[in-house]
Amino acid sequence: MKLAINGATTMPHSLEADITAAAAAGFSGIELWWDKVKQCLETQAPEYVRLLLDRSGLEAVAICPFLVSPFRNQEALRKDFELAVRVAEEIECGMLVVCPDFQPASLGKEEALKRHAEELAWYAERAASAGIKLAIEPIGGHTLVPGPLEGLALIRRAGSPANVGVLFDTFHNLRSGIGDDQLEQIPLDKLYIVHINDSPDLPLNELKDADRVYPGCGIIPLHDVVGLLRRRGYAGYLSVEIFRPGYWERPIDDNVRDAFHYTGQLLNG
Template identity: 35%
Template sequence: MKLAFNGATTIEAGLVEDVECAKKAGFELIEIWKSKLLNMLKKDGVENVKSLFERHRLKPVTINSIEQITFFENEQEKLKECEQLCKLAKELGVEGIVVVPGFLKGFVDEKTIEDESVKMLKKMADVAKKFSVKLGFEFLGFPNCSVNKIDSAWKIVQKVNEENVGVIVDTCHFFAGGSRLEQLEKIDPKKILIVHVNDLPKLKDVKDSDRVMPGDGILPLKDFFATLKRIGYDGAVSVELFNEDYWKKPACETAKVAFEKLKAFV
């Protein structure tokens, strides 16, 4: 498995600092936080961003993310954003775009959720194909997210049946949403775009800000990684936190700790 660093973990740092700190810490890959990329592009342009990754020999593996891709009023807005990010991904040598299902305001039956998800993912897949970019469908383990378990996300991806559409597994969402390791064992490892790794101090009423470094919480991460190895997954594993305590610390310090914590499991 290859170790990656997600820009959400150091949200207050810019893209240049993320790249420098991730490389210094020992990471091979980086996940680009979308707003950081767009901010740098405004000032420096695509070629300078591309040069940043090349100088540091750090491969950008994903751009995070297009959110609320389903149950959103303006479908064309999401498709336009998809095209914009896929174009950038091709120019920067990024493998894929993270796409996130929508949240629900009330009850929606499972078939409607599946139909809506499959429809939108197929449309986005057609856009991404033009740029040879993959899409990673990331289920969120929150009760009001339309797709909050791995078996539901996998079923949708199978129905989409496009080579450039896979799943993203996040340990926070996996365990907080009630997904089980035996469900992970049924996933084709080639269809997992990336694995987001973090830990939690609890499993009830979980918020993104509750995330802590791998090994600092209660999640059975050893069993999780053992399952990944058992199914033959050898792709990227990425530290992704949304914890303000880490945001306040120097980015290179956080990246160094993240690398050491993640390496202990790989």
């Protein structure tokens, strides 16, 4: 398995700073935060981002996140996604991470899932035309896609596009109250990436993204998760995604170095 860091872990910092710090810490890959990419592209061409990545030696594992929603802002979301597809193609990034929207109160669950699947199929077709994969990220406590099995079911509803798989996030999995057995049920060719992070010992209904901590510094049995991934032959990326304001306030090099250190300890322990 290879280690990556997600731009959420260093949220206040620029794309350039993210890439520099990730490479210096020893990461092999990086998930680019889309808002940072767009900010960079206000003054630079995509070739500049490609050059930064080439010089750093980092692989652009994914760009994230993108909301898929048939319920609101559909035109604007689609336009933003199409821009991301073009940018991903130009910087040689092969995957975009998409997040499902919540079920509107005005719609029954079956109708909401049907419409969501139709929208996902549109996204999948646009991405496939550029040779790009989509990773669906289940969200902790989500009304439609709280876990990987619901993500796989949504893919089937969308017609089982070959370029769509799921992302497994250890924190979201905890928040949804899902056991590791679901990780075992994801076909290996549909497990596109793993977000690895930890959690303090708080009631599930109180946990927020801002509570996330470095891998190995909380109560999630990550050694079991890593062991299961190894037994299954997963050889993809473990990406550290942490939204903790206290970490954001630290010098970026210290934050990223600790993210690499703790995740490396977990892998080697």
